[in-house]
Amino acid sequence: MVIVTRNWKEIDRKRGSSRERGYDNRWRKYRKEFLAANPLCVKCKAKGIIASANVVDHIEPHKGCNKLFWDTDNHQALCSPCHNSTKQADEKRGYSNEIGSDGWPVDGSHPFNKSKRF
DSSP, rough: OOOOOOOOOHHHHOOTTTTTOOOOOOHHHHHHHHHHHHBHHHHHTTTTTOOOOOOEEEESTTTTTTHHHGGGGEEEOOHHHHIIIIIHHHHHHHHHHOOTTTTSBOOTTTTHHHHOOO
């Protein structure tokens, strides 16, 4: 077993401050308005759970692209647990593990959906 330790201070230094990444006063004002209009976590709501949203998430990571950063169609309201665990794990993995009511993965990128069905 390999144990990997990360130097989070170094990682944060390389990615820049939140202000340098675009999360400034303009974003904070927008975030407040967006969450007022979209108060529930969309991922929890899809599961029949009512949870307050407190994060405006970029559906597709903007990676510094200002146009994608401000694209309102690229925003969704999430609660912290969904944003900080489920969403980030999906991004690292490259697909969602969410299973639909039919028992199949809902994400077309899921490896199971790429195999032939008989």
